[in-house]
Amino acid sequence: MTKLVRLDKDKLMNQNLEKKEFNTPDFVYIPFPPKKEDLKKEAHIKKESLLYPGVYAPISGKLSGIDQCLLFPGKRVNCFVIQNDYEEKSESTKPIRKKITGLEKREFLDCIFDLDLKNRLEKNLSSTLLISGIDDEPYIENEAFLQRENTKAIMDGIDAILSLQQNSKAIIALKNTDSKTILAYQNILGMYKNIEIKFVDDLYLIGKEPFLKKYLKLTEAFYLKTSEVYEIYVNLKKRKPLLEKYITISGNGVSKPLIIKTKLGVKVSSLFNKYYLEDLMDCAFYVNGLMGGVQLNLNQLLVSKDLEGIIVMKRVKKVSKACVKCGKCISICPIHSNPMLAYKLGIKVECIHCGLCTYICPSYIPLQKYLSGDDGE
């Protein structure tokens, strides 16, 4: 595996990051499942009620129609529209669990609402738990914020997972530059004897599973992100699905960077309408970051589990030049692909969409676009 690199970031970009909560959207949009099953129009839906396997209603309200929306990384989907009645009537009547440790494995898994997460816990759980509290994308700080706000909940969530197996331990990986998060953990770390913190260098991609495992030499460990641990905690403690998400909005195109806690299924445009009054016509919107993200039109984009943030950048007049054949895109590629083959011959090559080839290119060629096998525009 290639040596990971430290990115040249604008340190002022996320200064004064503010937190906001947007819990009362007028509408939320629920994508159809693969096999369409019609819900009755005008039907009343309770908050957290099961709509389809693995899909729950983030708000209460009535079904008011169908709309076409966009999901990251650009998939068009038909959605049911739920109009908010602002009553927040919940389906769940179960009381909050007092203790979430010491559950039987079956009971534990039955509490997990997300099907993918449940599957992973069922199949791959090992005696060492590796928790990544790292935001890889520059200017996106969802994991860090989540940890600072919910440190105790995350520690309890880890403790609950550890209680499934005897003699197991957990390692939380944090960037050694993330002092605020480190401080938040240090205050309560003494209460959890099987959990330790390991600091890693501020390198791009270090938070991703294969790279983190390799860096910490923990190839057999079971990997989770802190957001997944928090979801497990909410599932176990509150006996309900996690239907909220942190979204970072930053970039040189917006007046103030924000971390917004909002419901799944909310249109991203409604967040912008609420918090940003400035004219963003002359800006480019990078969904999920400037490195691995994609440039999308935000009009129909929905907040989904895969959406991490929007980086708004002022458009600049910088034209890509011809390839100088420096070969840096090849030497920096963490999976040893050859982006030049994709660029010069239009050949589809293996790609994890990390964006490092575009980052390093001295000719400003958007190599990421060519790697997917298209012509670049």
Add this chain to the structure above:
Amino acid sequence: MVNRIHKNVRLSLENKLYICFGLFLLFGWYKNGLLPFLNHYYGFSHLFLLVLYPLSGFGIGALLDFLFKNNMPYNSKFYGVLFSLIIPISTNIFWYLLFITALLFLNTLWISKKDLDLHFIVLGKLLLVFFLVWMGQYSYANLLEQSHLFLYSYLDGLFGYSVGGLFTSSTFLIFLTFLFLVFDPYYKKEIPFYSYGVYFLSLLGFSIYKGDMNFLLSHMFSSDILFLLIFLAPHLPFSPYSRKRITIYSLLLGIFILPFSLLTNFYEGAYLSLILVNLLLILLNSLQIKQIKKKIALKEQEN
């Protein structure tokens, strides 16, 4: 339109190279222009004539860049200046203009369009040398040097008082500029390191075999060879980009320099070696592309 994150580079490699060229031009003008003028070997107009070489190369390049507006990795202006640095001192301005115009046209209309990796500057220099030899005008020494020929000491040679290309005779400046370039993330520093290493070892072996250590001393810091290894061999568009190929290219270049220099002379032997490894690289690249295209065609057939 590009506004993602990019690596911060305060000064591009191209601009760094221009700074290096500026230093060479200054010293070359002093050594081949001012010094002989002060010793009454050239007239006053020679001081301006010397400046005319890089300026006209730059001007013709700029004109071609303006006329064709090709999106090339390095523009014609750059090559116009680069070519003026390495030509023999005896090159007549008229022949120089003819050659540089032809070379820049060749690059603009054919090499860059076909995306060939042909090092046309090295090829052009060799053709110019053949032409000058044919015309009986081939010489790297200015009139002052011709009068004191071979009176330079090794130390003189290090500081630039040696017979060499029009603006490339200072070994000291070449080392200095190498130190400036070696920290650039895009400069292929492995090429000069590996190839010089191999060249030095072959030179050492040959000197021991001959029992003449003066041979080693007089050729190990040859400014023309060092200039070629530091500026021409690692030039991005005409050198390999994968680690494996960089190693092969550098080693072969280092191996070829001594035998070619012994066969021809120590000014052109290195240029011959470079064009040979450059042609090998082009051959390897075309074979690789053919192989890849074949594989894709086979895959498509299977599907």
